[in-house]
Amino acid sequence: EAQVTQNPRYLITVTGKKLTVTCSQNMNHEYMSWYRQDPGLGLRQIYYSMNVEVTDKGDVPEGYKVSRKEKRNFPLILESPSPNQTSLYFCASSLRQLTYEQYFGPGTRLTVT
Amino acid sequence: RKEVEQDPGPFNVPEGATVAFNCTYSNSASQSFFWYRQDCRKEPKLLMSVYSSGNEDGRFTAQLNRASQYISLLIRDSKLSDSATYLCVVIINAGNNRKLIWGLGTSLAVNP
Numbered sequence: 001e002a003q004v005t006q007n008p009r010y011l012i013t014v015t016g017k018k019l020t021v022t023c024s025q026n027m028n029h030e031y032m033s034w035y036r037q038d039p040g041l042g043l044r045q046i047y048y049s050m051n052v053e054v055t056d057k058g059d060v061p062e063g064y065k066v067s068r069k070e071k072r073n074f075p076l077i078l079e080s081p082s083p084n085q086t087s088l089y090f091c092a093s094s095l096r097q098l099t100y101e102q103y104f105g106p107g108t109r110l111t112v113t
Numbered sequence: 114r115k116e117v118e119q120d121p122g123p124f125n126v127p128e129g130a131t132v133a134f135n136c137t138y139s140n141s142a143s144q145s146f147f148w149y150r151q152d153c154r155k156e157p158k159l160l161m162s163v164y165s166s167g168n169e170d171g172r173f174t175a176q177l178n179r180a181s182q183y184i185s186l187l188i189r190d191s192k193l194s195d196s197a198t199y200l201c202v203v204i205i206n207a208g209n210n211r212k213l214i215w216g217l218g219t220s221l222a223v224n225p
Contacts, residue, residue, distance in 0.1 A: 040217070042215050042216065042217040043157070043200070090157075097211055102157075102159065104157055
C-alpha cells in the first residue's frame with residue numbers, strides 16, 4: 001500500500017531534550033516536506049527536500065533540522081525543543097516538486113513541557 | 114492581505130443541501146489550484162485539482178476565476194460524511210522554485 005508513515009504519533013517531552021520524528025514514504029517520491037499545523041495559523045512549511053541530499057528552509061525553519069540521506073526517509077530533528085514547538089506535525093511527499101498531489105503522513109502530535 | 118483567504122465558517126447545513134465555498138488568492142501569477150479535505154486531527158487529503166475550465170467529480174464541482182482571483186468548491190446533495198475542513202491550496206512561482214500556499218480552511222458541518 002502506498003503510504004507515508006510517521007513515528008511517533010504522539011510524544012510528550014521536556015524542554016531541551018533532543019528528539020527525532022521519522023518520516024518514510026514507499027512511493028519513490030522525489031519531493032518531501034515537513035509542516036506544522038497550529039490553530040489559527042494553518043499549515044506552515046518547516047523544511048523541504050527536492051531530492052536526496054537536497055534540503056531547503058520553508059517558512060518556519062527555526063529550531064528544526066532535517067536530513068535526506070535516502071530517498072524514502074526524511075527525519076525531522078528538534079535539537080533543543082521548546083514549548084512553542086508544541087504542535088501537530090505532518091510529513092508529506094509528492095512525485096516531484098509541488099505539481100502533483102501531496103501525500104501526507106498521519107501526523108505527530110508533539111507536546112513540549 | 115493574506116496570500117490565500119478562506120471564510121473559516123463554520124458552515125452548518127442539513128443533509129441534502131448544496132453548499133459552496135470560495136477561496137481568494139492575491140498573487141496573479143498563481144499557477145495551480147487544489148482543494149484538500151481534512152478531517153478532525155487527521156492528515157489533509159487531496160479532494161480535487163481545479164482546472165481553468167472547471168471540473169466536476171461526482172457531487173463536487175470546482176471552478177477557477179482568474180479575473181477575480183478566486184476558486185470555488187460546490188458540494189451538491191451534502192452527506193453527513195462531508196463534514197470536514199476544506200483547505201484551498203495555491204501554487205505560485207517563487208524564484209527558481211514553486212511554493213505551496215495553504216488557506217486556513219473552511220469548516221463544514223452537515224447535520225441530519
